Amino acid sequence: MPFVNNKVGDDCTVATDKALAEGEALVKSLVKVVACYRHLASCVGGCTDSLQLRDELRQTREKAQKLAVSIRHHLTSHLRDKSLPVDQRREMELLWVAFSSSLELLHVDMCKVFSMGDIFSLANGVTLVQNGFQGGGSEVAARALSVPDLNQDQTPTLEAGLEIQERSTMEQEISHIDHMIDDMEMKVNVLRWMVEPHGPQYADPLSSTDSSSLALLSVDEEQPGHQPPSKRNQIVVLLLLFAVILLATTLSVCIFFFS
Amino acid sequence: MTIRNTLRDHGQRYRPRMACLKKAEKVLLEMQDPKTGVKSQPQRLVITTIPHAITGEDILSWLADRFQVDTQEARNVGSMLVALGYIYPLQDHKRLVIKPDASLYRFQTPYFWPTQQWPVEDTDYAIYLAKRNIRKKGILELHEQEQYNRLHKWMNHKWDFIVMQAKEQYRAAKERKKPDRVVFDCQERAYWVVHRPPPGTVSAMDYGLERRIEPNADETKTPDFYERIMIFTQQSIMRPRVKSSVSIGALVKYCATYSNHDPFLSKCLPSNPWLTDDITYWNLNMTNVEIPTKMRVERWTFSFGELLSDPRGRDDFRLFLKKEFSGENLAFWEVCEDLKWGAAETMREKAEQIYKTFLARGAPRWINIDGKTMEITVNGLKHPHRYVLDAAQTHIYMLMKKDSYGRYLKSPVFKDTVKKAACPEEQKFTDTQLEQNAKNRRPSLSPIVLRQQEQEQRAKMAANAPVDITQLCRFTTPVPHLAVYSGFTDSPPGHTSPSLPFLANTTACPSPISVALDSTSASERRVEASEGEEAENPEARAPISRNVSKSRMPLSLRRLLKRGCTPATMFASLSPKYHSAAGTSTRIKPICPDQPSQAPPRRIGNFFQIKVDIPPECRIYPIESEDEDEENRASSRGGVGAKEIICPWESLTPQNEIGQ
Numbered sequence: 001m002p003f004v005n006n007k008v009g010d011d012c013t014v015a016t017d018k019a020l021a022e023g024e025a026l027v028k029s030l031v032k033v034v035a036c037y038r039h040l041a042s043c044v045g046g047c048t049d050s051l052q053l054r055d056e057l058r059q060t061r062e063k064a065q066k067l068a069v070s071i072r073h074h075l076t077s078h079l080r081d082k083s084l085p086v087d088q089r090r091e092m093e094l095l096w097v098a099f100s101s102s103l104e105l106l107h108v109d110m111c112k113v114f115s116m117g118d119i120f121s122l123a124n125g126v127t128l129v130q131n132g133f134q135g136g137g138s139e140v141a142a143r144a145l146s147v148p149d150l151n152q153d154q155t156p157t158l159e160a161g162l163e164i165q166e167r168s169t170m171e172q173e174i175s176h177i178d179h180m181i182d183d184m185e186m187k188v189n190v191l192r193w194m195v196e197p198h199g200p201q202y203a204d205p206l207s208s209t210d211s212s213s214l215a216l217l218s219v220d221e222e223q224p225g226h227q228p229p230s231k232r233n234q235i236v237v238l239l240l241l242f243a244v245i246l247l248a249t250t251l252s253v254c255i256f257f258f259s
Numbered sequence: 260m261t262i263r264n265t266l267r268d269h270g271q272r273y274r275p276r277m278a279c280l281k282k283a284e285k286v287l288l289e290m291q292d293p294k295t296g297v298k299s300q301p302q303r304l305v306i307t308t309i310p311h312a313i314t315g316e317d318i319l320s321w322l323a324d325r326f327q328v329d330t331q332e333a334r335n336v337g338s339m340l341v342a343l344g345y346i347y348p349l350q351d352h353k354r355l356v357i358k359p360d361a362s363l364y365r366f367q368t369p370y371f372w373p374t375q376q377w378p379v380e381d382t383d384y385a386i387y388l389a390k391r392n393i394r395k396k397g398i399l400e401l402h403e404q405e406q407y408n409r410l411h412k413w414m415n416h417k418w419d420f421i422v423m424q425a426k427e428q429y430r431a432a433k434e435r436k437k438p439d440r441v442v443f444d445c446q447e448r449a450y451w452v453v454h455r456p457p458p459g460t461v462s463a464m465d466y467g468l469e470r471r472i473e474p475n476a477d478e479t480k481t482p483d484f485y486e487r488i489m490i491f492t493q494q495s496i497m498r499p500r501v502k503s504s505v506s507i508g509a510l511v512k513y514c515a516t517y518s519n520h521d522p523f524l525s526k527c528l529p530s531n532p533w534l535t536d537d538i539t540y541w542n543l544n545m546t547n548v549e550i551p552t553k554m555r556v557e558r559w560t561f562s563f564g565e566l567l568s569d570p571r572g573r574d575d576f577r578l579f580l581k582k583e584f585s586g587e588n589l590a591f592w593e594v595c596e597d598l599k600w601g602a603a604e605t606m607r608e609k610a611e612q613i614y615k616t617f618l619a620r621g622a623p624r625w626i627n628i629d630g631k632t633m634e635i636t637v638n639g640l641k642h643p644h645r646y647v648l649d650a651a652q653t654h655i656y657m658l659m660k661k662d663s664y665g666r667y668l669k670s671p672v673f674k675d676t677v678k679k680a681a682c683p684e685e686q687k688f689t690d691t692q693l694e695q696n697a698k699n700r701r702p703s704l705s706p707i708v709l710r711q712q713e714q715e716q717r718a719k720m721a722a723n724a725p726v727d728i729t730q731l732c733r734f735t736t737p738v739p740h741l742a743v744y745s746g747f748t749d750s751p752p753g754h755t756s757p758s759l760p761f762l763a764n765t766t767a768c769p770s771p772i773s774v775a776l777d778s779t780s781a782s783e784r785r786v787e788a789s790e791g792e793e794a795e796n797p798e799a800r801a802p803i804s805r806n807v808s809k810s811r812m813p814l815s816l817r818r819l820l821k822r823g824c825t826p827a828t829m830f831a832s833l834s835p836k837y838h839s840a841a842g843t844s845t846r847i848k849p850i851c852p853d854q855p856s857q858a859p860p861r862r863i864g865n866f867f868q869i870k871v872d873i874p875p876e877c878r879i880y881p882i883e884s885e886d887e888d889e890e891n892r893a894s895s896r897g898g899v900g901a902k903e904i905i906c907p908w909e910s911l912t913p914q915n916e917i918g919q
Binding site: 028031032034035036038039041042043044045046047094097098101102104105108111112115116119120126127128129130131132133134135137139140142143144192193194195196197198199201202 | 446
């Protein structure tokens with residue numbers, strides 16, 4: 001944040017700074033939950049689909065909605081505040097854009113899960129698609145709910161009535177999110193297209209690049225003459241070479257000394 | 260003002276329904292059955308094994324069994340399933356076809372199934388590309404790179420969010436086990452290959468334009484609704500009815516005639532480009548090809564309409580008519596087409612020009628239509644619109660069809676064409692050659708380039724318009740702008756060519772030859788001199804601007820009235836009879852005694868000679884110059900080129916004066 005050399009406004013800038021930081025944290029967590037929800041949704045209908053997965057979906061959804069409601073209060077109250085300085089307003093608007101986009105993604109994912117639940121209703125014993133997944137989404141759900149481990153004790157019981165009830169709740173939730181997005185559009189006048197992002201066009205790769213799964217993917221390819229250079233392989237080869245050289249030098253030194 | 264979020268459009272745009280999707284889903288669920296479905300095997304990778312891989316041949320045999328069809332049909336169905344995205348190949352993931360060998364496939368997870376309910380969003384695509392870029396920089400292919408840049412430009416305001424979401428999805432993926440992570444990556448990649456196909460391929464989910472109304476929705480019964488039903492039924496009653504024996508007979512005849520020419524029903528020689536990716540067929544059948552194919556020539560014999568609609572056929576027919584000296588019919592027909600389909604702003608000028616060239620009494624290319632049609636047309640031309648020449652055009656069309664067409668089919672021109680027509684061999688490609696062809700697909704010429712070529716050709720044709728050799732002077736040069744079809748000429752006169760370049764680089768858009776015989780132009784231009792720069796360059800003055808031409812009409816009219824010159828003499832002077840009498844007619848004064856070699860620029864014979872620039876010493880059109888030349892003018896009042904053809908709707912003297 002730029003240093004505001006304004007004695008009068010010091011307190012409120014500090015307050016808004018804090019509010020901004022809070023907003024950022026909330027939005028980040030919402031984005032995280034939405035990403036996890038998408039991963040969980042990709043398992044629906046597949047061979048690892050189970051009541052547990054549906055339960056995890058529900059929990060993630062609830063968390064996302066809680067976050068959404070709180071962010072909404074936070075942002076609308078700040079954005080409607082006319083006395084906000086320009087740069088802070090810009091930051092708020094950025095957050096607002098991120099918030100609305102993630103809400104939209106969540107909405108679509110929820111709709112998809114809802115309609116898939118129609119087709120792949122667990123109560124009716126429909127054949128599930130063999131999509132190659134082996135594990136469920138428990139780890140992802142744990143990440144979403146920010147708990148180190150999910151509580152696996154109570155497994156939900158398989159009941160037709162329960163499923164219908166769940167579907168109706170889901171419908172309500174979807175419409176709730178719908179209304180929320182509508183309200184946001186109405187109440188807060190943020191010109192989306194005027195918002196300027198901070199980040200560069202090409203995001204820097206994250207620190208731990210996942211070369212192994214890349215290698216796995218590229219092995220799938222039918223490229224006869226092309227050997228995908230895998231970092232790991234190169235490092236191994238180099239190490240081997242180095243070891244051989246070292247061995248050779250030590251041997252020669254020994255021979256030199258002992259002869 | 261808020262932006263309506265299209266993501267949650269609640270079906271406000273209705274997509275033309277793809278019924279195949281629901282059916283494919285059913286089939287796919289049947290394939291999952293552990294007992295009766297497709298056998299799956301684990302896929303062994305370097306570090307791990309991933310279950311549920313199926314081989315291509317297993318899929319095909321299951322499909323052939325289930326639907327009781329042969330292998331080729333099963334292959335088509337399988338390819339469709341892969342193209343839609345329900346099954347994706349594990350090797351060679353960009354080619355969405357099913358191979359009848361041991362290559363591996365896997366079922367797509369339902370989250371990534373193709374659906375029409377929720378449109379595929381660019382935001383998701385941007386997140387996917389960003390994710391891949393985050394994982395490893397520089398892994399994006401060229402088209403993906405371009406898409407990435409484009410999305411960055413258009414979704415700039417969301418870019419922080421997109422990057423954030425990409426990172427979060429990446430981190431969430433890392434929480435999963437390694438094989439699941441690989442599978443999810445494969446699934447997502449397959450999803451995007453279907454919905455954002457790489458260049459040179461088509462997405463099977465491309466369903467065309469979207470509708471504005473929901474086809475399943477009940478329509479409210481308003482008075483408008485019933486009004487529409489009433490109008491529809493009334494029109495159905497009024498429709499002319501044909502006996503079914505007649506209509507069915509016509510259908511049967513049509514099918515019998517065209518069945519050999521139909522690319523679906525019979526082989527397309529040399530090969531169908533859509534199937535084999537080899538464009539020889541299109542090259543052989545281009546518009547301006549020298550030697551047409553046999554099939555094409557055969558089509559011309561089916562009907563006159565076929566002959567005219569094929570540009571190469573039209574060229575041939577034009578050649579024939581030229582030999583028969585009845586080219587004006589075809590020229591008139593073409594010019595009417597141009598009027599019908601052309602731009603609205605030039606319509607008026609075009610109509611005038613057409614009248615002067617084809618319909619007026621004594622016009623240079625006078626067409627022979629009966630009196631009633633002529634009357635209708637001329638009356639219509641008072642208020643010209645697009646379809647004003649329809650009656651005349653139909654008449655000429657029927658004339659050509661009944662008369663010239665038959666003779667054309669028996670003519671040596673056509674027989675020559677038939678003899679020279681090419682018959683290409685059928686091409687047989689092996690599978691590897693087909694793949695090679697698919698890789699070598701190139702885009703065709705851009706339509707802009709094609710349009711330019713077309714315009715150049717038309718200009719060339721207009722430039723080679725029949726020029727009356729007897730009336731030539733170096734000023735009677737054609738102007739290629741606003742070229743109206745003129746048909747061929749035998750040979751462009753040599754000495755007109757030097758003037759062409761001058762005209763070519765004029766910038767002003769000349770009016771069409773609205774006053775083709777407008778000799779008023781020269782002095783008028785001098786007088787009015789709207790284009791300052793053209794004043795210096797007499798040759799460049801040839802084209803005049805439209806405003807000048809527009810003002811010329813009333814100006815010349817005024818002059819005419821002043822001089823008391825009747826249109827009759829003008830028309831007479833412009834009749835074809837004059838050509839023979841050029842230079843010897845008593846009406847024509849020796850206008851330029853110092854330039855006897857140059858005949859007065861009588862653009863009678865020049866169809867498109869818009870502006871003939873007259874040097875000052877060649878005062879051929881004294882009428883138009885101002886009052887100081889009163890005496891000269893009076894003497895040469897009957898001068899030919901002095902009069903313009905005034906369209907009957909322009910002059911105050913009604914048409915009854917024409918009638919020598």
